[in-house]
Amino acid sequence: MFHLRRLLLCLGVLLVSGTASGMSLADGKFFIHGYSHLSTGKTWENVYLAGNEDVGLQDLGTTLLVRALPAERLVINTQFSFEKAPGQSLEPEVDYAFAEYSFSDAFRLRAGRNQLPLALYSEIYDVGTLRPFNALPQGTYGPTTIGVENYDGLGLTGRINLPGEWMVEYDAYGGFLDLKQPLVQDCDEAEGGVCIIESQLLGGRLALWAPLEGLRFTASGFVSRDPAKAEGSHDVLGVVGAGAEYLGESLWLRAEFFNLFSEQSKARTGYVEAAYFLTPHWQLAGRVEGSRTWASATAVPPELLTYLRHREAAVGVNYWFNPHLVFKVSFHNVIGNRFAMPEATDDLAALLHPEPHTRLLSLGTQFSF
Amino acid sequence: MRTLVLLLLCGFAGLFAGPARGAPSGAYKVVVHPDNPVNELSRARLSQLFFKKSTQWDSGVTAMPVDLNDSSPVRAAFCDEVLKRSLPAVRAFWQQRIFSGRDVPPPELPSDADVLAYVRANPGAVGYVPASTPTPGLKVITLLD
Numbered sequence: 434m435f436h437l438r439r440l441l442l443c444l445g446v447l448l449v450s451g452t453a454s455g456m457s458l459a460d461g462k463f464f465i466h467g468y469s470h471l472s473t474g475k476t477w478e479n480v481y482l483a484g485n486e487d488v489g490l491q492d493l494g495t496t497l498l499v500r501a502l503p504a505e506r507l508v509i510n511t512q513f514s515f516e517k518a519p520g521q522s523l524e525p526e527v528d529y530a531f532a533e534y535s536f537s538d539a540f541r542l543r544a545g546r547n548q549l550p551l552a553l554y555s556e557i558y559d560v561g562t563l564r565p566f567n568a569l570p571q572g573t574y575g576p577t578t579i580g581v582e583n584y585d586g587l588g589l590t591g592r593i594n595l596p597g598e599w600m601v602e603y604d605a606y607g608g609f610l611d612l613k614q615p616l617v618q619d620c621d622e623a624e625g626g627v628c629i630i631e632s633q634l635l636g637g638r639l640a641l642w643a644p645l646e647g648l649r650f651t652a653s654g655f656v657s658r659d660p661a662k663a664e665g666s667h668d669v670l671g672v673v674g675a676g677a678e679y680l681g682e683s684l685w686l687r688a689e690f691f692n693l694f695s696e697q698s699k700a701r702t703g704y705v706e707a708a709y710f711l712t713p714h715w716q717l718a719g720r721v722e723g724s725r726t727w728a729s730a731t732a733v734p735p736e737l738l739t740y741l742r743h744r745e746a747a748v749g750v751n752y753w754f755n756p757h758l759v760f761k762v763s764f765h766n767v768i769g770n771r772f773a774m775p776e777a778t779d780d781l782a783a784l785l786h787p788e789p790h791t792r793l794l795s796l797g798t799q800f801s802f
Numbered sequence: 803m804r805t806l807v808l809l810l811l812c813g814f815a816g817l818f819a820g821p822a823r824g825a826p827s828g829a830y831k832v833v834v835h836p837d838n839p840v841n842e843l844s845r846a847r848l849s850q851l852f853f854k855k856s857t858q859w860d861s862g863v864t865a866m867p868v869d870l871n872d873s874s875p876v877r878a879a880f881c882d883e884v885l886k887r888s889l890p891a892v893r894a895f896w897q898q899r900i901f902s903g904r905d906v907p908p909p910e911l912p913s914d915a916d917v918l919a920y921v922r923a924n925p926g927a928v929g930y931v932p933a934s935t936p937t938p939g940l941k942v943i944t945l946l947d
Binding site: 461464466468498500505510512529531533535537538547548556557560562563592594598600642646647680681682713756757801 | 846850855856857858864885886887888890891893894895897898900901902903904906909
């Protein structure tokens with residue numbers, strides 16, 4: 434039954450890809466767009482991304498975005514996803530649903546469930562046709578406190594054109610978000626192996642667009658606190674980071690660095706990613722990434738420090754049928770078990786002495802319209 | 803293993819899904835509504851309007867850029883010369899804006915006549931058509947570099 438679903442997804446990809454573009458309805462007042470992804474992989478040691486030693490896991494999802502303009506200055510955005518992470522069932526989810534009122538180009542007010550304007554990929558988290566690898570860098574976008582997709586609350590955004598074709602785009606926001614933290618014993622809500630903690634947040638991002646089309650620099654961060662803690666004490670957590678992105682005709686370059694700090698732990702993560710189109714269809718890609726976490730509150734035995742480390746080098750080859758449909762193959766060499774974990778087992782010894790080296794061959798296809 | 807075979811089959815079948823198009827050059831002229839006081843415009847300003855980095859004319863009227871669809875050679879030339887990006891790169895830019903919930907691209911109309919009708923009907927509209935296309939009742943503006 435599940436293979437039938439995948440087959441239908443593939444057929445959908447091919448049917449749509451020939452004329453891929455969004456639908457504009459009601460005289461330009463209503464838009465429908467969407468995207469899907471399907472990936473799997475083969476690992477040598479451990480489980481990583483959508484791969485294990487048996488090629489038995491899949492990461493797939495499909496998303497529909499609806500944008501309506503009921504009045505001249507009012508936009509309503511909603512995005513629904515059906516996602517199936519490895520080892521989980523297909524589940525519907527509201528990625529975002531917000532209304533935006535534009536007072537001017539420099540001042541737009543958003544209310545509802547918004548994408549979190551934090552890192553370069555945060556707002557396009559699952560859009561596979563906007564990135565060179567099947568999966569995003571795990572230290573920044575994986576099951577971590579940084580890799581949060583959305584928040585519920587109010588946001589201000591706008592852009593200001595500067596002399597010399599420079600432009601600043603800003604975001605300031607506040608509300609509530611679900612932080613993803615490692616599972617702990619007193620976790621009230623767990624999802625996909627991480628503990629979900631409802632927190633309050635305040636944050637912002639500045640993006641500077643250079644006169645060279647496709648080049649931008651970002652600085653961003655947020656602070657959050659867990660209001661459910663004992664009265665008078667709050668777990669405060671902060672994230673700050675910076676990034677740069679160049680999306681040229683043939684060359685894509687991205688680099689980001691984030692620093693996370695809290696009373697319990699701190700973490701640093703960063704990556705550099707490059708991709709180059711040899712022809713309009715063939716693209717080569719490479720990425721190096723590092724992530725390190727330090728537990729402040731508890732001493733971690735040396736043999737378990739590998740669970741706090743992640744280093745990765747990846748290379749890939751992609752075939753773009755057109756800008757809306759791509760097939761990707763990549764090889765990943767990983768050191769550390771922060772994200773590449775041993776198979777679930779009752780063998781405590783295996784968990785206490787994990788193999789830190791993981792290799793992954795990842796295969797996937799993505800499309801958007 | 804079956805998943806692997808399925809993915810490879812998908813990839814092979816996708817070879818027939820239509821390759822990316824090239825961008826032949828062509829001459830065009832930029833047209834606005836006759837009530838628009840603008841007579842000339844810099845390339846950079848026109849690019850801002852088409853990328854929606856600015857959404858208003860200096861008069862305060864909302865700018866309404868309109869594109870020809872991507873089968874038009876004039877569209878490719880306009881992208882190369884005014885937006886300074888190829889058509890696929892412009893599409894990638896709009897994918898990013900769409901899926902980040904920021905904006906949607908200008909409407910794409912199938913013919914020169916549709917573009918002219920759109921500009922005629924909207925005081926804030928700005929479009930482009932082949933240089934040889936008659937544009938009765940519309941203002942052709944000078945593009946400055």
